[in-house]
Amino acid sequence: MKEKIIFATKNRGKIKEINMIMEDTNYEVISMEDAGINIDIVEDGSTFLENAIIKAKEVMKIAECIVMADDSGLEVDYLDKAPGIYSARFGGENTSYRIKNKMIIDKLEGVEEKDRTARFVCAIAAVFPDGEILTTRGTVEGIILHEERGNNGFGYDPIFYVPEYSCTTAEMDNEVKNKISHRGKALRSMKAKMKSYRNGCN
Numbered sequence: 001m002k003e004k005i006i007f008a009t010k011n012r013g014k015i016k017e018i019n020m021i022m023e024d025t026n027y028e029v030i031s032m033e034d035a036g037i038n039i040d041i042v043e044d045g046s047t048f049l050e051n052a053i054i055k056a057k058e059v060m061k062i063a064e065c066i067v068m069a070d071d072s073g074l075e076v077d078y079l080d081k082a083p084g085i086y087s088a089r090f091g092g093e094n095t096s097y098r099i100k101n102k103m104i105i106d107k108l109e110g111v112e113e114k115d116r117t118a119r120f121v122c123a124i125a126a127v128f129p130d131g132e133i134l135t136t137r138g139t140v141e142g143i144i145l146h147e148e149r150g151n152n153g154f155g156y157d158p159i160f161y162v163p164e165y166s167c168t169t170a171e172m173d174n175e176v177k178n179k180i181s182h183r184g185k186a187l188r189s190m191k192a193k194m195k196s197y198r199n200g201c202n
């Protein structure tokens with residue numbers, strides 16, 4: 001039987017991607033909802049990594065298996081890396097991504113291509129029942145478009161254009177997004193770290 005990992009997120013888009021990436025492991029990733037955990041976590045850290053650790057530790061207080069969490073967001077260079085750790089709260093917590101995306105586009109009005117650089121960042125923390133904490137980070141570079149393109153993914157994907165693939169992350173299949181994404185990179189590093197931790201190599 002596969003060992004359970006609770007992923008401390010309420011974001012269904014993340015869970016879908018994470019399940020695909022973890023499919024080839026001996027772990028079964030379950031959401032907080034599946035674990036019957038319904039708590040609101042205050043993300044008051046000052047970095048992606050701090051927030052990922054806060055989320056994982058908070059759920060670990062009421063769990064008995066490995067708990068993982070992801071804190072991620074969009075850094076737009078022209079906006080001094082905003083919205084960054086405030087990506088989910090940008091323009092208000094309950095504002096739709098259609099509006100959030102429009103707000104980013106508007107803030108970049110008249111800004112030329114070379115200054116529209118941005119990246120998605122993902123920090124992942126895994127907290128073990130023995131107190132051990134493993135952390136990883138991944139990024140993917142892109143350009144902010146002038147309009148939304150694509151219906152896949154979630155969040156800021158429709159405005160995040162990846163030049164090497166000539167499309168937005170919302171126009172990619174899940175497999176392709178996972179291959180190149182901040183979350184894919186961070187989670188694959190985490191799989192490797194967990195493997196060596198569990199093999200006693202650390």
Ligand SMILES: O=c1nc[nH]c2c1ncn2[C@H]1C[C@H](O)[C@@H](COP(=O)(O)OP(=O)(O)OP(=O)(O)O)O1
Nearest residue numbers: 009010011070071072073074087088154155156157
């Ligand atoms: O691949 C992505 N494609 C598009 N947008 C993305 C991506 N990854 C993060 N993002 C954006 C969405 C959200 O505005 C913020 C994450 O905020 P973040 O607090 O980590 O997640 P969340 O509040 O949606 O769920 P939770 O905290 O329960 O895991 O960055």
Ligand SMILES: [Mg+2]
Nearest residue numbers: 010043071088
């Ligand atoms: Mg959040």
